[in-house]
Amino acid sequence: MAGRRTVADRLAAALSAVLGTTELPLRLRGWDGSVAGPPGAPVLAVRSRRALRRLVWSPGQLGLGRAYVAGEIDIEDDVFDTFAALRSVGRLAEKGRMVPPTARDRLGLVGTALRLGAIGPEPEPPAEEADLGRSGRRHSRRRDAAAISHHYDVGNDFYELVLGPSMVYSCAVWASPDTGLDAAQEAKLDLVCRKLGLTDGDRLLDVGCGWGSLAIHAAQRYGATVVGITLSEEQAQLARKRVAEVGLTDRIEIRVQDYREIDDGPFDAISSIGMSEHVGRAEMPPYARRLHDLLRPGGRLLNHAIAWNAGTTTWNPDTFIARYVFPDGELLGLGETVGLLEDGGALEVLDVEALRQHYALTLRAWVRRLEAEWDAAVAASSPGRARVWRLYMAACALAFESGEMGVNQVLLRRPGGEQPPLRRDAWV
Template sequence: MADAALRLKSLVEQVLGAPLPVRIRAWDGSQAGPPHAPALVVRNRRALRRLLFKPGELGLARAWVAGDLDVEGDLYTALDLLAGLIWERGEDARTLGQALRDPEVRAAVRGLIRLAGPPLPPAPPEEEMRRRRGHLHTRRTDKRAISHHYDVGNDFYELVLGPSMVYSCAYWPDPDASLETAQRDKLELVCRKLALKSGQRLLDVGCGWGSLAIHAAREHGVTVVGITLSQEQAAYARKRAADEGLTDRIEIRVQDYRDVRDGPYDAISSIGMAEHVGAARYLEYAQDLYALLKPGGRLLNHQIGRRPQRDESAYSVDEFIDAYVFPDGELQPVGTTVGLLERAGFEVRDVESIREHYAHTLRRWVANLEAGWERAVRLTSPGRARVWRLYMAASALSFERNRIGVNQVLAVRTPESGDAGMPLRARTWN
């Protein structure tokens, strides 16, 4: 069909009930839309079939990961322009079912079907998590979900994360600082909030590649047990500890937090791990950590949170993130997190939002990925590299737009005496 872009743009705008703020460049080379805007490149008709058979984020994600859909121009600008259609229409947006009551919309959908052509819907890209029946957040399903995300190769993570190998929000002294400096400052901030002292025992839940364990042992003289469900992370962390000469003070285990039995610990860190716990298990998670702390011990829970919904019962997980990035991950509002920690027995003493810091961190990770794109593709797959580029860029914008945040919650297992061991001016760590 000649001039497919103009036809596609017209039909999509009829379905959406809104103009497209980006250009369309179709498989026949035709273009339509604002001339100076980034272009949404529809490489083939298969992209339309993916969207028609799975409308919404998952269809878009499948087309992106498979390379059927791309962006020409700045990815952040394109996502920012599309945000009004993807995010900001919110609960006032017409659902597809409502839209299809309109005869003109139904006619537009039929036009898209004709434009897409046969055959049946394409199979999902291989990078998509294959679902199995059963309950969420059992030990088995959690281990499988963690492996899907973290066992994609340590070399790939080195490329994206840089030498610090810290996969959580950095803490920026200024925007021009290096990523390594900002991550070191974050590790030090965690240690100071926990008031770590030589000879204490620290449990690092979700220890990743061992960066916090090494920093705490080397700089603060503590003994650390780090736990992870990723075999690749554990092997990498053990080697790093050995290279630093810290094997006498650092033990890395492949272990579920529910199976730790060797408390009490003086302090517990959980940095970017609690998002994997799940709402149904969160109170159990908090109770388990509470039981592992000695009286007076501190927990630093660093966790991404989402904005509360007007109707929390209608909340659903992000389909793209769930299928391709963090299977079975769940975000909660920070108020919910604080409430569940308190129900478990903790006294919450400090909550610090560092939302803007995560946006800056993600933009640095995207820059690392784009600079090493060819190597990233060789280390994983074209689809996996595309997953990461989209997820990190979109997440950066989500933090910048306050759709999601990240919070460090400092909580204490306050002893019966009531003396929590906190300074009168709590923010002395800053």
């Protein structure tokens, strides 16, 4: 019948309602094979009515994310092109949190679901979704350990496929886009050691040590003795194995330990690379005071952290990132982070370096590695887990490129002791 609306037509209307746009920048393929949307646009395939049902119950990024993780929505073209198209219109085009659909849009969404036979009970979330409700109050030691385990204890083999031999899970430092990920990660590790002013025999505390890469670099290249701490059992096991393989067990100790439990200071230097995002706004002042107390007078702290550049944030447990990637994580702005780290003058800021573009390059490299090793990554974890990492890393790369997110290294010192160099040339 002429003018009859296809499944894809109705799905396009439903997604437009969720995104808050009249011009969908994607081409949709329905579960019946019908297609709607502008020719040549990236194709999003909706493989199941369950995907539409998820949007009825959670009409925003969480519903879309759940459907993608569950395999009910699939990306048929380049993941970056697809997400860039989504971010170009409607509610996703505005920096900050995605605004919920209006009551009118939600009513239209329900009507579409009725016509397509998608109404029913709320589907169970995919198994990869975090549930920390039984782990105590937010940022208690028990709950922080559970949050870290959710993200990092997903299999060392999986991370090795994504990160490569460097096993560094934070922003690399690129001399140029052609540098290559492994060389860029080594450059970052060396930059951290230079900023901390490490010399032979210095004692370094690496808070959130990951798989031990910085500890090994600092001991091998600078003669430091290192205590590395993590809350991830799997990270610690592999870090210890890597330390033993390079013959550094006499210089490096890897512990499963909360930073609040360390009592064997002082240290000459402290590195916190990609860790303070897990601390939370309310816990930043005691975090800064604790690290201050663990430093000797004149000792340096390097805090390397992602920043939210799109205005003031409040913790929201119902975002895709909070449910699937970094439960209880919280991004602060650079100014707020510096203020909390200074903590009334207890720590003195020596240097701030922005690395926003570097993280976009790093994330794109990780996505390329994940996609190149897709079958192995799925075998090492789960189809849903691989989808989570692909979605979050690609979306974050675009957020760094747009300036919505940044990443900064803040170098501080505990007052006293020897004076720092007059110019930053000493570590650049």
